[in-house]
Amino acid sequence: KQEVTQIPAALSVPEGENLVLNCSFTDSAIYNLQWFRQDPGKGLTSLLLIQSSQREQTSGRLNASLDKSSGRSTLYIAASQPGDSATYLCAVPIGAAGNKLTFGGGTRVLVKP
């Protein structure tokens, strides 16, 4: 059974510092890995999707890496801003057809001005 873990559960950094968020998964046979952002009381916004054949994906200040063999992905957010404060979730597809996602518990980030 695929299990996804995110450590730490919460993170507080001063503005301008780089953020490093970790995600680990137990079964390396994945189609892809997605990172989402969730603001309080809101739904999930997709940030990055890394296919299993890729090692990293970049979008603006965000960079996500994927190491299937070690069962890890890392989301880097450069030069953090107070607007980056949110919960960040990683997820991988499961099931024979990869239709449904299993999520980590999330990392709650606070960027202090």
Next chain:
Amino acid sequence: GAGVSQSPRYKVAKRGQDVALRCDPISGHVSLFWYQQALGQGPEFLTYFQNEAQLDKSGLPSDRFFAERPEGSVSTLKIQRTQQEDSAVYLCASSPQRAGGRYGYTFGSGTRLTVV
């Protein structure tokens, strides 16, 4: 529409009451998913539709939970005889492909259900 729309945004139900939560997916999206998110946790899969067919309902926690998508577009998640443990945010997501998890989802803003 431009995104996945869910209604109501908030619902307070008395224990034992029946509730119905609505999801309008992005027009033309084949796959539709329901997830349940308890406070402070990641979302958990409930059920999946491909067009009007419910192909996977393995995540529904009990027979009090029922979902339908009769015309392959709008979906309704119904919870009968609500219990306090049903309090959560219910998220709907859609995808243009059949294997939605493999190609990415678009999530709605969710319905926050509080059972008192």
